[in-house]
Each structure stands twice: as structure tokens, then as C-alpha cells.
Amino acid sequence: KAISLILLLFAFYCPRTSYAQEKNHIPQLIPFPEQLESSTGFFQLAKGELSYTIDSDISSNALDQWVRQSLFGDITKKKVTHANATLRLIKKSSLSKEGYELTIDKKGIQVSASSDQGLFYGLQTIQQLYLLAKPNGDIRLPYLSIKDQPAFQWRGVELDVARHFFSKDYLYKFIDLLSSYKFNKLHLHLTDDQGWRIEIKKYPKLTSQGAWRTYNNQDSACLAKAKENPDFNLPSEHKRIHNGREEYGGFYTQQDIRDIVAYASSRHMEIIPEIDMPGHMMIATKAYPELLLDSATAGWGKQFSVPISPWKESTYTFIENVLSEVIELFPSAYIHIGADEVEKDSWSNSATAKAFMKEKGIANLHDLQSYFVKRVNNFIRSKNKRSIGWDEILDGDSDTSMTVMYWRGWVKNAPREAVNRGHRLIMTPTNPLYFDYLPNSSSLDAVYNMSVIPSDIPSNRSNLVQGAQANIWTEMIPSTARLEFMILPRLSALAERVWTNKSLYESYRNRLIAHFGLWNKMGLRYRMPDLKGF
Numbered sequence: 001k002a003i004s005l006i007l008l009l010f011a012f013y014c015p016r017t018s019y020a021q022e023k024n025h026i027p028q029l030i031p032f033p034e035q036l037e038s039s040t041g042f043f044q045l046a047k048g049e050l051s052y053t054i055d056s057d058i059s060s061n062a063l064d065q066w067v068r069q070s071l072f073g074d075i076t077k078k079k080v081t082h083a084n085a086t087l088r089l090i091k092k093s094s095l096s097k098e099g100y101e102l103t104i105d106k107k108g109i110q111v112s113a114s115s116d117q118g119l120f121y122g123l124q125t126i127q128q129l130y131l132l133a134k135p136n137g138d139i140r141l142p143y144l145s146i147k148d149q150p151a152f153q154w155r156g157v158e159l160d161v162a163r164h165f166f167s168k169d170y171l172y173k174f175i176d177l178l179s180s181y182k183f184n185k186l187h188l189h190l191t192d193d194q195g196w197r198i199e200i201k202k203y204p205k206l207t208s209q210g211a212w213r214t215y216n217n218q219d220s221a222c223l224a225k226a227k228e229n230p231d232f233n234l235p236s237e238h239k240r241i242h243n244g245r246e247e248y249g250g251f252y253t254q255q256d257i258r259d260i261v262a263y264a265s266s267r268h269m270e271i272i273p274e275i276d277m278p279g280h281m282m283i284a285t286k287a288y289p290e291l292l293l294d295s296a297t298a299g300w301g302k303q304f305s306v307p308i309s310p311w312k313e314s315t316y317t318f319i320e321n322v323l324s325e326v327i328e329l330f331p332s333a334y335i336h337i338g339a340d341e342v343e344k345d346s347w348s349n350s351a352t353a354k355a356f357m358k359e360k361g362i363a364n365l366h367d368l369q370s371y372f373v374k375r376v377n378n379f380i381r382s383k384n385k386r387s388i389g390w391d392e393i394l395d396g397d398s399d400t401s402m403t404v405m406y407w408r409g410w411v412k413n414a415p416r417e418a419v420n421r422g423h424r425l426i427m428t429p430t431n432p433l434y435f436d437y438l439p440n441s442s443s444l445d446a447v448y449n450m451s452v453i454p455s456d457i458p459s460n461r462s463n464l465v466q467g468a469q470a471n472i473w474t475e476m477i478p479s480t481a482r483l484e485f486m487i488l489p490r491l492s493a494l495a496e497r498v499w500t501n502k503s504l505y506e507s508y509r510n511r512l513i514a515h516f517g518l519w520n521k522m523g524l525r526y527r528m529p530d531l532k533g534f
């Protein structure tokens, strides 16, 4: 503990003599750029204001606003049209979609990219250099030249807002954190047994009832932890008194969703909504049992989740109505339909289910789930979107237009099976990418050194691997402080794996020390990893 404290103080107070300077100004960037050349000297911005210019054929309002509001804190920024502005954002069509080039020299700062998104990542690099080098408010950036682009197109984080709810304002802060590490996907797990978090106009009970719960056993465990650390308490803003009882919950109105999507898209973050089905639907089956269940499977009083009934037409009417509203709200190319952990046994009790399977020639319960998933996928395809499912969709016959999200680390052959069938694949294996699991002394190493493309994937199929994602399930994460404490610093290791994808672990750990200092300044919580060998 004492050693980590000293290292922290060092990172915090001595940036001028830090690792970066000793090693010829190697900046402490995470993720580290693909190519970086540094030279001696610093660009120092004279007090006053920063002039900047954006090429007219790429200038977007969002980029302009981000520069004005976020870059270099509250220093005044002035947009000009002449080419000798201090910060120049230039269009260069030859670069890849998310790539950028950055030079800092005595003339100032120049970022080139073929798209807004590339420029945005160049600006994020500049912002990190500024925050890392900011001893007393000066803007002082090392001379360097960077050529950079990501290794993977899917650089994601999943946040479960169903088990515990996180407010719209917190999501803004979270999106800022993610995009500062160049993540580009935020998968929101919007519904689960414990809560429905998105307003659906056609089915108001989903949120008027389904967004609220009285405390359960997990909450009690969380509350016990909160005694050790008050920051881990259930936030009072997510409580209400209803019929004389205290309840926990919350949801996003459709306007909230539009706001979140707009905020995210101005930071080049795609929000992928997940409506988890046909399992994990307990809260919906309580709100609308007549639409979703038949009496034989209703299973009132059971503790586990009863999946909705795939042999009922009203199930599809419900799902299609819900998805139509969801599709209207989210511009994302993808809709995630879950399909994990379906408790299929309850289906076998129903005579109607048996008759339905016979009529359709469905041999077993896996195929009944496949029938459901394929039918929902067809609906999503008819709306010109793609669907994603958890890797259980491989248990039966699967439609290869669906993207598979691999999570069950113990099903070792699932990634290979997915790509061999022709599915696109996103890697989110329990170990090491479940950030709701408590980290141990090797977790950081395991995240940093994971292979995004599993070694048994045939090389002619590796292009189907889109990238990787950390999953943050929140059964045991009631508050934002606990959330940050669980994901930092592992998140930064994943950022470098999916963007840089090189073996720079030693250097990463040295750079990480400076990021603890940044997180302190930003008021973010983190868990100090085992610093042996730093």
C-alpha cells in the first residue's frame, strides 16, 4: 500500500521528470498508438486563446462543439479559417475510417483523418497528452508524430442497467470515459428479470410496474457491503415510496434515450440496445402474463425466470411492437436480442407447446428456441437491422445473418463453431472480460494479454472476429463508485488490447501509473492492482 501511494504521488506531482521525459518523451498514452516518433522539445501554448481551423468538407457541428467545450479545459477557443491556426484539423482521404495522423511541432498541432471519427480520436490523443502533462494549467505538449488506427472495429463495453439502474447523467460521464480510451460501442442491457428500463409507449406497465422492485436478497448483500463503504450504497435518487413501501428502480423515457443516443453519437459511440428474450423476461411476464405466457408454464411462485412462450402468436405481437419502438429510437446497425440462459424445462409442461412443435416439425426444446430466435431475427432484418445473440444461439440451428456474442468461457469450441458456420463474432469471454467478477492479482495481465482472435480460429475466418467487449453485470454493483472501482484499471488494458493489439505489457504498466493520477483528478474510483514489478 505504501509503495503504491508513493508511486501515485510521484505520478501526480512530478510529470516533468517522469518516465516520459527520461525515455525521450515517450508519452504515457493508453491505448498506445500504432506508430509514434517523439523528438525533443515541447509545444507551449501562449496564455490566452487557441485558434483552430477545421477543413470545411469535414467540419461537423459535433466535432466543433467538442473542441469548444472539452479540449484543453476552459481555455478560450477561437475558430478561424486561415491555414496557420495553432490547431489544424485536416481531411486526408487516404487514411482508414477510424485512423488519424497527428503532429506536434513548433508550428502547433495538426490532425489529419478521412472522417470525423478519425479526427475525434486524434483529438482524444491530444486531450490525454494535455491531461498527462498538465502540471499547473499550462498547455505543454511534447513534439511528436503519430500514425494511428485501431486493430479492431468492435471496441465495446456492456453495461447492465437492468439489475441496477444508472442515470442518464451518469451515462454521459461513462460515455466520456469510454471514448477517452477510444472505445466505440456501448451495449446497454436494458431489460432483465429484475427491471425494465426503457419506456415502451404501447406497454406502459413495463415501466410503471416493471421499473421498480422492493429490495431482494441481492440488495441486502449490497447493503451489507455498503456498511463497509458508504459509496457502495444504493443511491437515494433511485428510490421511491409506492403504496407505503420503499422501492428501488428507474427507467429512461424515450426522450432520455434520444438524448443519450445523441450524446453518444457526437462522441462516435454506437449504442446497442439489448432486449433480452425469451429468457430473463420475468418482469415483462409479470406485467403482461396474458400476452406472454400460457397457463401451463406461468409458474407463479417459482424463483427462477420463466421464459416467454414461443408458441403463442401474442408473444410475437408483443416482441415486434416493443422492437419497433426500440428500432425507432436507436440508430445502431444492431439490435441485441439476448437468447441466453433460457430455462426451457417449463416449456415441456405445455400441451399447446407440444401441439405447436408437432405442427411446425420442431424436434426438441433447443429447436423451439431456435425457431423463436430466427423468427425475431427475420423481423429485425425486415427493418434493415442486424441482430446479435449470446452464444447459446449456436445450441440449435442458427441463422448466420446473426452476430454471435461469445460469453460462456467454458464452451471452448463455441468461437470456432460460430465462425465456421459463418457468423460474425464478438469476444466477451467470462474470463477475463467479466468485469463484475472480482479481479485477482493476475486479472490485469489476463485482460491485457488476451487473444481477441482465439488461436483455434482458421485464419481464413479470422476476419469474422469483430473485436472484444467487457461485460459489466450489475447484480452486485449498486452505485457508480462501485462500478468504477470494479472496472478500473482493467478497462484501460482492454482499450489497449482492442486498439493497439501489441505486446507492450511492461510499457503499459508504466504508463498506467500516470492514469491513476488522471482518474484522481477526474474523481473516478479505481482499484489499485498488485503493483509488484511496476
Ligand code: TNX
Pocket (backbone or CB within 6 Å): 340, 341, 390, 407, 434, 436, 473, 474, 475
Ligand atoms: C450470466 S452473460 C448472464 C447474466 C448474469 C451474469 C453474471 C449472460 C449472457 N448472462 O445474466 O448477470 O452471468 O455474471
